[in-house]
Amino acid sequence: MNLKQLSHMLALSQTTVSRALNGYPEVNEETRRRVIDAAKRHGYRPNPSARRLATGKTGMIGYVLPTGAAVDIDPHFVEFLSGLGDYARSHELDLVLSPADADDQETTYRRIVANRQVDAVYISSPRPLDRRVALVSTLGIPFIVHGRSEGLDLDYPFTDIDNEGAFHEAARLLVQLGHRRLALINGDGRETFAIHRERGVRRALAASGLVLDEGDVCSLTMTEENGYRAARRLLEQSDAPTAIACSSLIMALGVVRAVRDLGLTIPGDLSLIAHDDVFPWLKPENFSVPLSTTRSSIRLAGARVAERLAARISGSEEGARGEVWPVDLVIRGSVAGAPT
Amino acid sequence: MNLKQLSHMLALSQTTVSRALNGYPEVNEETRRRVIDAAKRHGYRPNPSARRLATGKTGMIGYVLPTGAAVDIDPHFVEFLSGLGDYARSHELDLVLSPADADDQETTYRRIVANRQVDAVYISSPRPLDRRVALVSTLGIPFIVHGRSEGLDLDYPFTDIDNEGAFHEAARLLVQLGHRRLALINGDGRETFAIHRERGVRRALAASGLVLDEGDVCSLTMTEENGYRAARRLLEQSDAPTAIACSSLIMALGVVRAVRDLGLTIPGDLSLIAHDDVFPWLKPENFSVPLSTTRSSIRLAGARVAERLAARISGSEEGARGEVWPVDLVIRGSVAGAPT
């Protein structure tokens, strides 16, 4: 059932039917009702390929997915996706993932906008001076950055959490508890979120005249194994840190294992706070010693990003407004006063 | 730069240019070269929207993503996606995720095929008598099932691993080691993979005249917490099982925690084997007691599914061939003879 058939059936022109369906004003309300009714009865759905050829609108949002044998998509993505999908569903949007060589995403971005494959894109895991942000910005497609870049001389719309604030709070708490030597087990140091977290810790220490030793910050991809290795290295020092801030629950698993392997205890020998993106399958309160966390649902962020993308597509949002969400500090059993 | 301009520039008809570019035979090789060369020089890329309106081909593969506030996309998905994306990238395919109400995926399937939004789809986490398989089959779009359904009276193409064989082997080993009472901490019991695994365990036990007690199999979504709860329930019995087969590493984390909480040890009091889908961020050899596993890379499965989808789109594969991959049993420290 296409427009031609439907309009013939109604003894109306395609123009009128199209307009009636798309809510244009120049059509009698009575007629519109007839049309809408008939469309529904016959299950008419405009062919998206045709519509998109005519309008350029696709009803899809895009994401360039870095791939490669050596590239691991991290599990956060799936939670983000849950939120995004949730919103997208209720607004009839689809999401297209365009796999790209991790080292050459630019080609793919150019392709998807040149080809008008999507109405908007989002960018995740941004880094300082991220070229994707500048690129997408000049390409002129609506976009939202999940996270923030830095050092760019253009404004852009983003949704981020207050990573610096979160880790500042966490570190400040640890300092208040008497810890003098902290360590940070961070995510990939090239990404902005990691930089912000480190900055937060440093600022909190500085406020008490302390510093974060260069050797006490580890920037690694977030795997259990990396958490373990980092923690072992830190804790085997003669003058080991008494508290660790950790960028993910997965790494925290490794930290806990290292602590145990070394015959130490949490929080007796080590206080631990980790960032929790809120996974349904791994919860901080279920660690053998319940884990204190800085918590922010990455799923909600996904939904928010979708919402903003939809708004930008429809034109109801524009400009470069960035939003920064506060992060909750949740205290559980894994922190205590510094050992004496 | 569109076809019209390009052909005008070359003083050829659109027909000829289009054919030259698409490799049709009825064009002089000399001319073809000229055309291809000019196209490259001017960066001509056929507009996909137009092409797809004309041909119906989209260059995209589809996946209906179940969503909803109560629905968690599981982390396996992201690994599968890595493999799929990897293959898709090298073949210029994009992936479109169509979010759907988890309880009504049918509407979405119908939509994406009626709208010709994708050239093929894949189905994951199938259940016995899975309606999606029958639906997609009658809708007549190329598809591959990742996993298997059961009880359907139609044949369909799938790629699955030998879940039954894997758990049969695992259980057989445990029995050989003298364990008489096994338990199974399984995934969602409505999914075929879980059924197959249970079947594998039962078969191994039966071979030695043993049975898997109804109370000793837990079918739950794969979270750390569920692993913990199940293990506690099992191990707190007076006549507790001495070995557990577990459907995922994530659940195994919970099992290990429960064992520790109860003051037991692995493998002294309990032997444990889990299934490992091969996550980069959580490895069985890094468990405090290295975990024996049945191993099969879900990432490779993703690549394989993409490959088969591409083959079906191009017509080089047809029919209902199902393939079942063998699973490796990897022995590590978490198994030992039954306690006496």
Next chain:
DNA sequence: AGAGCCTTCCAAAGCGCTTTGGTGTTTTCA
């Protein structure tokens, strides 16, 4: 009553590609 203005509809021209159904020229082969 006639000019002017809404209201409501339509025919036709795109959007940019593929494909059908040719045509004119050249080659092949009895």
Next chain:
DNA sequence: TGAAAACACCAAAGCGCTTTGGAAGGCTCT
């Protein structure tokens, strides 16, 4: 040497929608 076959190309018709540029009819207003 003439007919058939092969070659190389083209004009135009879709694909199914949106949108432009009217046009017919009914109203208002002087």
